[in-house]
Amino acid sequence: MFITFEGIEGCGKTTQVKLLTEKLAELKLRVAVTREPGGCRISDRIREILLDAENSSLTPLAELFLYAAARAQHVQEVIQPALATGKTVICDRFTDATLAYQGYGRNLDRALISRLNDEAVDGTLPDLTVLLDCPVETGLERAFSRINSCNGAREERFELESIQFHQRVRDGYLALAASQPARFVTIDGSKSIAEIESAVAAAVFKRLKL
Ligand code: TMP
Numbered sequence: 001m002f003i004t005f006e007g008i009e010g011c012g013k014t015t016q017v018k019l020l021t022e023k024l025a026e027l028k029l030r031v032a033v034t035r036e037p038g039g040c041r042i043s044d045r046i047r048e049i050l051l052d053a054e055n056s057s058l059t060p061l062a063e064l065f066l067y068a069a070a071r072a073q074h075v076q077e078v079i080q081p082a083l084a085t086g087k088t089v090i091c092d093r094f095t096d097a098t099l100a101y102q103g104y105g106r107n108l109d110r111a112l113i114s115r116l117n118d119e120a121v122d123g124t125l126p127d128l129t130v131l132l133d134c135p136v137e138t139g140l141e142r143a144f145s146r147i148n149s150c151n152g153a154r155e156e157r158f159e160l161e162s163i164q165f166h167q168r169v170r171d172g173y174l175a176l177a178a179s180q181p182a183r184f185v186t187i188d189g190s191k192s193i194a195e196i197e198s199a200v201a202a203a204v205f206k207r208l209k210l
Helices: 013-026 041-051 060-084 095-105 110-121 136-148 163-179 193-208
Strands: 002-006 031-035 088-092 128-133 184-188
Touching: 002 013, 002 095, 013 031, 013 088, 013 128, 013 193, 031 060, 041 060, 060 088, 060 095, 060 110, 095 110, 095 163, 128 163, 128 193, 136 163, 163 184, 184 193
Parallel strands: 002 088, 002 128, 031 088, 128 184
Antiparallel strands: none
16 A cells, blocks of 8 residues: 655645654554655655755756656665555645645646656556645745754755745646546645645545454
8 A cells, every 4th residue: 555645835744644654653564655756765865956045956857857867766666665665655745736836836847747756656556645735825825934943954845935836836736636536535724734644544544444
């Protein structure tokens, strides 16, 4: 089982990934948790380039290719081996993020993005995608309070984009979810952490037939 989490900045997916992982581990399922961009050494290096606020001159096409490169490495090095040993893989962002951010957000050709996604994933597609949807203002407020309270690298290149950009990303995610209802479950990310947690668990348990 391959589960991905998606949503705009500050939608709460990182918290929910952690909670779901703990829940599945309690049920004695073997779980591998990972994220994009990143998830392994080489892809983490690419992540640093992608999210560094100083790289404001990165062109949209260069950005797209870096996401594809990070994904190709991550799928082969982490996701496919974990699935092959029977683990449930939970990934914080995957191919839909590229369609939403680079396609809808940056207006890059979505057919090209799908082609790059197909090459990078090598047939490994999510069985279930949890989309945490919330208003852009709610998400950005949460994202900035997190960034301001952390002392590590300031991974905020995307948070610095315009509200209109984030709105296009949100609309893009909703369009993707509407076009693939069998794979997506959309959950209201403005609810409380506990309410979202039980909605996520219900969706996952139904899919895992637990
Ligand atoms: P994160 O903050 O959820 O770790 O995600 C990192 C950022 O990367 C986030 O702003 C969304 C962006 N992103 C893309 O633009 N395209 C992609 O394909 C992925 C995976 C992430």
